[in-house]
Amino acid sequence: xxxxxxxETAGEVAAAxxxxxxxxxxxxxAAAFFDVDNTxxxxxxxxxxxxxxxxxGLFTTSDLLRFxxxxxxxxVRGNENPHHIARAKEMALAFVAGxxxxxxxxxxxxxxxxxxxxxxxxxTRALAQAHLDAGQRVWLVTATPxxxxxxxxxxxxxxxxxxxxxxxxxGAYTGRLVGDLLHGPAKAEAVRALARRxxxxxxxCSAYSDSANDLPMLSLVGHAYAINPDSELxxxxxxxxxxxxxxxxxxxxxxxxxxxxATAGAIAxxxxxxxxxxxxxxxx
Numbered sequence: 001x002x003x004x005x006x007x008e009t010a011g012e013v014a015a016a017x018x019x020x021x022x023x024x025x026x027x028x029x030a031a032a033f034f035d036v037d038n039t040x041x042x043x044x045x046x047x048x049x050x051x052x053x054x055x056x057g058l059f060t061t062s063d064l065l066r067f068x069x070x071x072x073x074x075x076v077r078g079n080e081n082p083h084h085i086a087r088a089k090e091m092a093l094a095f096v097a098g099x100x101x102x103x104x105x106x107x108x109x110x111x112x113x114x115x116x117x118x119x120x121x122x123x124t125r126a127l128a129q130a131h132l133d134a135g136q137r138v139w140l141v142t143a144t145p146x147x148x149x150x151x152x153x154x155x156x157x158x159x160x161x162x163x164x165x166x167x168x169x170x171g172a173y174t175g176r177l178v179g180d181l182l183h184g185p186a187k188a189e190a191v192r193a194l195a196r197r198x199x200x201x202x203x204x205c206s207a208y209s210d211s212a213n214d215l216p217m218l219s220l221v222g223h224a225y226a227i228n229p230d231s232e233l234x235x236x237x238x239x240x241x242x243x244x245x246x247x248x249x250x251x252x253x254x255x256x257x258x259x260x261x262a263t264a265g266a267i268a269x270x271x272x273x274x275x276x277x278x279x280x281x282x283x284x
Contacts (some may be wrong), residue, residue: 013178027136029201030206039208045144046148048116052110099172116152120156126145132158150163192220225243227247229246
């Protein structure tokens with residue numbers, strides 16, 4: 001029997017953790033899948049979460065600037081060193097070990113309303129709403145922790161979210177992942193597993209992303225869209241005649257259009273968030 005790849009395991013775990021609303025939609029076999037960072041909202045959602053924690057005094061501005069510098073370094077280099085990603089992931093997981101899931105969710109809800117809501121691209125939000133209006137379900141698919149991804153989906157009125165799943169025990173994080181980061185090929189595996197569970201016809205489904213890292217997911221569905229695309233995705237989308245939508249203007253388009261190592265940048269924000277939460281709960 002063939003052993004499952006890490007991407008397959010991460011995808012199946014993410015799909016199993018997805019909370020699905022009853023399929024009362026008029027078009028139950030079609031759905032839309034949206035990446036989050038730089039597709040649904042400007043910047044990395046986990047980094048915005050860290051900013052919200054900083055505003056509460058849970059860690060210093062210098063801590064935040066240090067992680068922002070790390071994120072910028074990955075943007076400019078435009079690569080994802082597996083060793084660096086693995087070390088950053090281990091750091092983030094170590095810092096959240098022992099924290100209560102309910103506390104993280106509560107803070108996520110507060111910080112979404114304060115920091116993230118204004119960063120949602122209205123154009124991408126309108127695309128998601130068009131699918132809902134057509135009677136189709138809409139899912140977020142992101143490397144962001146699934147608890148935060150669910151908060152974003154709920155606030156936007158979407159069906160649900162597929163995200164990275166951290167192991168929990170008795171309502172607290174253990175410091176380990178279930179599967180792996182939901183990134184790249186793992187996103188495609190999660191969509192495929194969800195489609196099996198929900199009875200979706202992938203040839204009728206749509207997917208939206210800004211990054212060439214998500215080509216496995218975009219290539220899986222019948223209708224792929226490049227949203228605020230990086231240069232590699234833009235070129236590929238033109239070759240495939242995929243529709244391209246760019247909601248950025250001026251300097252924002254230039255900065256966000258730089259090569260982005262999305263996983264590494266998100267992990268940097270995750271480490272910052274983990275440090276803040278750890279400091280907070282040690283002192284409380």
